[in-house]
């Protein structure tokens with residue numbers, strides 16, 4: 001700016017008579033402003049067409065909590081029961097799904113892979129096989145160019161480190177989120193959920209990530225151990241951990257009113273009388289398939305119950321537009337009915353431009 005005006009003054013004096021000296025600089029200044037305006041307009045349009053620079057939603061962060069393997073009959077079928085916070089306080093702040101399912105492979109790694117990649121995959125359940133497709137974490141990290149510390153997997157089950165990577169050759173070892181799993185990383189065993197929540201809130205405050213996926217394993221772990229008292233207690237504790245997380249998010253100016261929070265499960269457990277009942281899971285019985293989803297966020301309706309059936313692969317499909325990506329190879333559907341009117345308009349406008 002300084003050099004522009006210096007040049008104008010020199011030209012005004014040397015080339016024109018005195019009456020132009022004050023007018024020419026202003027004309028050029030307005031042309032300059034107009035040019036900048038046009039450039040900004042072009043920049044904005046270009047951003048929209050790439051689909052990643054334009055992010056019209058109020059959501060800036062997405063946190064997903066997966067409570068591993070409680071059965072619907074011990075959670076949402078009998079409220080408030082063991083989950084007074086989620087069924088009492090949280091439910092009215094978002095959308096509750098009355099018919100949410102894992103209708104594919106009802107075990108931990110497969111359920112989580114459906115949530116991160118949008119594809120139901122019959123994957124190894126011991127942590128020895130990577131997902132076939134890239135996750136929304138990888139695709140978002142690539143699209144935004146953000147560092148790995150902007151996206152985190154915080155898992156009680158160490159075997160879930162597999163969610164950070166994929167077998168897909170174009171994405172393998174690329175754009176991986178940060179991982180905090182198990183007692184001390186892959187192969188170190190399961191970590192207590194109380195410690196996982198401590199880690200999750202520490203990471204939220206230390207790194208201010210935009211994306212986080214949390215796994216709470218105790219309902220599944222105590223059920224497999226045949227400890228019914230601890231199985232029930234761990235469901236109740238999960239409700240408390242969700243409250244701790246919710247309280248943290250709402251006290252933080254970085255996250256408050258800008259965070260979409262989803263609480264779901266990877267699978268349920270057998271109905272009583274099916275192959276060991278509540279202690280096991282893994283088939284297509286109604287107990288294994290029926291899970292829950294509570295979706296709360298600034299772009300979602302409040303006090304809404306969704307009656308239509310939805311499944312795990314719809315989760316990444318639904319959050320992808322919110323974080324400005326189009327999920328590669330995802331097979332789920334965007335859950336349109338939970339978007340507010342305003343967000344729905346953005347969704348429809350964005351669908352045409354996101355690549």
Ligand SMILES: [Zn+2]
Nearest residue numbers: 069108220224
């Ligand atoms: Zn299990």
Ligand SMILES: [Zn+2]
Nearest residue numbers: 270283285288
């Ligand atoms: Zn079953």
